[in-house]
Amino acid sequence: MGNKLCDLKDVRFVLYDLLNVEELCKSERFSDHSRETFEMTINTAEKLAVNDFAPANEPGDVIGCKWENGTVRVPSVYHEPYRKLVEGGWFCAQEKYEVGGQNVPHVVDYVCKILFFAANHNLAGYYGLTHSAAKVIEVFGSEDQKRKYMLPLYEGRFGGTMCLTEAQAGSDVGAVRSKAVKNQDGTYSIIGSKIFITGGETDLNENIIHVVLARIEGDPEGTKGLSCFIVPKIRVNDDGTLGENNDVVCPGIEHKMGMRGSSTSVLAFGDNENCRGELLGGERKGIVTMFNMMNEQRLLVGMQGIAQGSTAYLHALDFARERKQGVAAGKKEVAQDPIVVHADVRANLLWMKCYTEGIRALVLYAVFCMDRIHTAADENEKQKWNDIIEVLTPVCKAYGSDKGFEVCIKAVQVLGGYGYCSEYHVEQFARDCKITSIYEGTNGIQSLDLVNRKISMKNGRAYRTVLSQIKESIVEALEWNELIPYASDLKSYLGMLEEITEKVLNMKTAGVVELVESWASLYLEIWGDILLGWLFLWEARVARERLEESKTEHKPNGEAPDYFNEAFFTGKIITAKYYLGTLLPPVTGKLETIRKSDHAFLDMQESFFFD
Structure with missing residues (x-):
């Protein structure tokens, strides 16, 4: 066995055989890359994950984060691998050269992320959020904001967070109470508190940039009245040097079931009325x-x-x-x-x-x-x-x-x-x-997003685009005799998914919303089941094609081509058949649950639960 983080042989099959990522290199965006550079990137990430991230995982869990007088110390074993992550330029490898990136395709960058997160979820989380903070400033920030905040974030010198959650505003984002008051110099005074902020306070970086959701004084309640602000832990001068502390305090951290090396912080903004933030993305554009x-x-x-x-x-x-x-x-x-x-x-x-x-x-x-x-x-x-x-x-x-x-x-x-x-x-x-x-966003929220928004996007055009991809793969698989029964079954399940999707859309139009939302998690699970069936059918066809090619392609010395490994491709086909023939068929019961539309859920009142 290779590393115990991720089966890179399977990953390479997905990259090069299934997705044919080398075709990306023909475009201007990725023209500097090739399979060779992709492999160099993945191999370098694997070494960092195996040699530095993974050995720090268990000790980091045992040591945990320590809070003292507003300061959080992450496990000391994190500092050296984090330094190597910064030096390697991993925070923005997938970004354009203009912002310090390497134009690596997102899909290759994600392979590296899989290795890092498999090796040490706690440590990798700090860099994942930092990239997201930099990216949102790149998209919505002014040139000054990009220079002062985005570039140091992409370099890994600054850490980044996303500050939404408050005690009364978890999934209900519109209930945010944090307040922003406009100052004469164009900045805003930020007042409020946030909870469950990953990386809200650590000793990994020289500064932390908080992307904060707040309501400008006088703006309407609900999500439409929210704005987004850049709030540094330490103020950044125009020349990029660090200034005074910005009245952002960490009163404590959470003690958790897991992720003990990840600093899940409570943050207080403006307790001394001296916290300054910069508007990001326009007034009342916070949700976007x-x-x-x-x-x-x-x-x-x-x-x-x-x-x-x-x-x-x-x-x-x-x-x-x-x-x-x-x-x-x-x-x-x-x-x-x-x-x-x-x-x-x-x-x-x-x-x-x-x-x-x-x-x-x-x-x-x-x-x-x-x-x-x-x-x-x-x-x-x-x-x-x-x-x-x-x-x-x-x-x-x-x-x-x-x-x-x-x-x-x-x-x-x-x-x-x-x-x-x-x-x-x-x-x-x-x-x-x-x-x-x-x-x-809890998985219940994701399910509601799929049911209430995604399947009705553009009058259903968006979800039908996904289904069209699946249908193409079914047609291609039907050309192989051994895959016909599996492709036929998937075609049947897909037809049932289309049927219940139309049912869900019609019920929502008729106002039967509560019953539909009670199925949301099940409905999303059905999508997941069928999407995996599609990918396994696709993989089985490609693996069978590779096996057939191996019978006709030979090197001059009679050896099989480099890519050929009979056990691997045969194993891919058997795995696909097992999923399609054993794990996927129970999806019919889930589909039938929605098709029957039993109303017992609606009859169950709160008082009927055990008191």
Whole structure:
């Protein structure tokens, strides 16, 4: 086994065989790159993840963050790998040269992120948010703001946060009470408090830039009255040097189930009436501005969930190959066999393999669509890829984080009693993973986003664009006899999804909203199930094509081509068949639940719950 973070052989299959990312290099945006530079980038990230991030993961969990008199010290073992992350330019590798980036395709950058987050979710989280803060300033900021804040963030010298949540305003963003009062010099005095702020106070950076959602004094209640502000921990002078403290105080940090090396901070702004912020993106444009940042984070969080699942799966696989208990079914010898030979363990591992590989492919496909926007020939093509991203984002976030956590739990089960013990690591993966279904918009919120907004976007055109991609893959798979039954089944499930989607849309139009929203999580799960079926069918077809090509292509010395590995491609086909033939069919029960439209939920009053 290679690293126990991420199966890079499978990743390379997705990149080069499925998505054909080398085609991106023909565009002007990515013309400086090639497969060789992609490989150099991924290999460098793997070394940093394996040699520096992973060894700091368990100690960081044990040490945790320490708060004292408003200052937070992250685990000391984080400082050296973080320094290497900064020196390597990883904070903006996917950005343009003009802002210090390397023009690396987003999909290649995400492979590197998967490695970093699998190795150390806590530590990698600091850099993920810093990029998002820099990006929102790049998109909406003035030239002065980009020079003072964006560039140091992209360099990793400054840390970045996203400050939305307040005690009374969690998922209900419109209830934000933080206030902004305009000053004569054009700045704003910020007054208020925020909770659950990742990286809100740390000793990793020389400064921290908070992107804060607040309401300008006199503006209307609700989301329409919110604005976005850049609020530095330490004020930045016009020449880029640091000035005085900006009256941003951390009264404490949260003590959590997991992510103990991640500083989840309470922040108080303007207790001494001396906190200054700069407007970002226009007055009362806060939601539009902040959701540019939030949508990036939601894809990232889906990736985080499956990154933890990935390392949990590989640790469980390694354990199952080493741990000996019992003998294989039908075997007469008394010598113990590795537990991987037992049907229950092998079924658990195959389940984990399916969801790890399937969701990773889904996230990489979604991010690849971002790259396709950069290479699109016209506005119509750009809109196509953007529509796909819009629909896939809530699914990637919610389905990826939910299934990633389930993979971690199954890893604990495969290890048995050892899985419950800290020295075998998987229990930490489960604890750290759980937050991914909660932060950056709970998974319930993602489900409502899909039901209430995404499927009705552009009169349904956006979601039908995704379905058209699936239908193309079904047609291509039907050309291979061994895939016909699987492609036919997927076609049937897809037809049922179209049917219940129209049902949902019609019920919403008729005002039957509460019942529809009670199905939201189930409906999103159906989307996730079918999307994975699509990707596995696509992978099976490509793997079969590669196997057939190997029979006709030969090197002069008679060796098989470099890409050919019969066991790998055969394994891809079997994994796809297992998902399509064993794990996907239960989706019919979920579809039937919505089709039946049972009203018991509506009859259940609050008083009927146990008092």
